[in-house]
Amino acid sequence: MPNQEPMIKVQDVRFRYDPEQPKYAVDGVSLDIRRGEFVAVLGANGCGKSTLAKHFNAILLPEAGTVLVEGMDTRNEDHLYDVRQKVGMVFQNPDNQIVATIVEEDVAFAPENLGVPPEEIRTRIDEAMKLAGIYEKREAAPYKLSGGQKQRVAIAGVIAMRPDCLVMDESTAMLDPHGRAQVMKTIRQLRAAGITIVSITHYMEEAAQADRVLVMSRGRIVMEGTPEQVFSQTERLHGYHLDVPQAAELRDELVKAGIPMPENVITPDACAEELFKLLK
Numbered sequence: 001m002p003n004q005e006p007m008i009k010v011q012d013v014r015f016r017y018d019p020e021q022p023k024y025a026v027d028g029v030s031l032d033i034r035r036g037e038f039v040a041v042l043g044a045n046g047c048g049k050s051t052l053a054k055h056f057n058a059i060l061l062p063e064a065g066t067v068l069v070e071g072m073d074t075r076n077e078d079h080l081y082d083v084r085q086k087v088g089m090v091f092q093n094p095d096n097q098i099v100a101t102i103v104e105e106d107v108a109f110a111p112e113n114l115g116v117p118p119e120e121i122r123t124r125i126d127e128a129m130k131l132a133g134i135y136e137k138r139e140a141a142p143y144k145l146s147g148g149q150k151q152r153v154a155i156a157g158v159i160a161m162r163p164d165c166l167v168m169d170e171s172t173a174m175l176d177p178h179g180r181a182q183v184m185k186t187i188r189q190l191r192a193a194g195i196t197i198v199s200i201t202h203y204m205e206e207a208a209q210a211d212r213v214l215v216m217s218r219g220r221i222v223m224e225g226t227p228e229q230v231f232s233q234t235e236r237l238h239g240y241h242l243d244v245p246q247a248a249e250l251r252d253e254l255v256k257a258g259i260p261m262p263e264n265v266i267t268p269d270a271c272a273e274e275l276f277k278l279l280k
Contacts, residue, residue, distance in 0.1 A: 006032035006068075007165055007196050008056055008087070013065035015051060025051040027219030028065075035164070038187070038197040040207035040227075043216035044241040049200045052216070053169050056198065057087035070164070088158035092170040094150035097157065103145075104129065104138040107156045114161070124160045131193060132156035132186050148179025152186055165196040172203060184209065204231070204245040208266045215240060228264035247271040 010033075015026040026048045033039055033056075043049045054060040055067045058074040069086050072079040091097060100106035107125040116124065129135040134152040137145060142153055151171060158166060168187070172180040184206060187197055199206060207213050213230040215223035217240045223230055231237070231248045243249075244266070251265040251274075259278065265271050 005035060007035045007037075007070060008033040008198075009066075009068040010052075010055065011066045011068075013052075013055060013062040013067060015055065015060060015063050017051075019063070024063075024219050026055070026062075029216075029219070029221055030065075031214065031221060031224075033165070033196060033198060035196055036191070036194055037212065038191050038210045039199070039212045039214060040210035041198065041200045041214045041216060042202075042204075042207055042242055047216040048219040049216045050169050051219075053089070053167050053198065053200050056165070056167050057089055058083045059089070085161060086163055087165045087167060088161055088163035089167045089169060090151070090155050090158055090171045092173045094147070094154040094171075094174075097154040098142045098150060101141055102138075103134065103140050103142055103153050103156075106142060106153055107138075107160050110157055111160050121160075124162065125156075128156040128160040131159055131189055133182065133189065146179060147175045148182040151175060151179065151183050155183070155186055155190075159190070159195075163195070165198065166190060168197065168199040168201070170200055170202065172201065172206065180206070204243050204248075207231075208245045208247075215242065227266055231266040232263035 010029055010031045013026055013029045014024050016024045029052060041049045051060065055062060058080055061075050067074045069083045072083055074083055098106050099109050104125055107128055108121055111121045111124050129138055132152045132155045134149060134156050137149060142150055172183050191197055201207055208227045208231065210227055213225065213227050214221050215230065222240065231244045234244050234248065234252050237244055247268050248266045250271055251261045254261050261274055265274055
């Protein structure tokens with residue numbers, strides 16, 4: 001389990017894109033992201049979740065409040081390089097992150113630019129491609145790959161920088177279910193390797209696999225807890241224009257029909273297990 005020292009510490013952060021406007025995109029958010037943790041951030045469009053995510057590696061800087069990455073203030077320009085080494089970002093469209101015509105050259109691009117010695121680059125890109133599950137495609141042209149494979153190339157390119165934390169900003173949004181499943185498998189492998197994961201997502205089934213779920217609305221964090229704690233509050237989530245995982249929907253319908261089901265049922269496996277107990 002993750003240890004308790006926060007890797008990213010957000011303290012009362014406020015940010016707006018236009019200082020002339022009274023409305024803040026992020027409006028007084030405080031949170032800790034612990035080392036080795038997998039955190040999912042949910043919220044309807046325009047709630048501020050992607051804006052918040054871009055503060056984690058200093059793409060955006062807070063108008064008020066502070067963001068500390070491993071103790072470094074993101075507003076201190078001297079720390080910018082180190083912050084971006086520690087926290088890597090993977091975006092929605094992999095085509096915007098792929099720069100080379102061969103997969104392994106693309107993965108090598110960032111370490112080469114950082115001046116990593118050539119012999120170490122070889123080790124890093126092989127490790128990154130294996131971790132991202134794309135090693136067997138290392139000599140392929142990225143444009144010939146599926147969406148899920150391209151996204152894993154983009155992830156490998158970020159992992160080759162050896163970040164401690166990976167922020168996925170809607171990075172499965174453009175993928176089909178198979179591609180999403182591939183990327184989720186990669187996330188599980190990265191976690192097993194000790195990398196902290198923050199996933200901004202619309203997919204409740206993905207969030208159900210996290211250690212902790214944060215729900216944002218109008219620039220604020222309005223719910224927080226384990227997936228079981230958050231997804232047992234179906235009505236409240238609907239109030240924030242969010243769905244719950246299908247297994248949780250089924251649980252609610254069964255309860256309404258008078259069939260007892262525990263509140264912590266949020267995955268298909270847990271649902272099947274409870275139904276099997278009832279049938280016995």
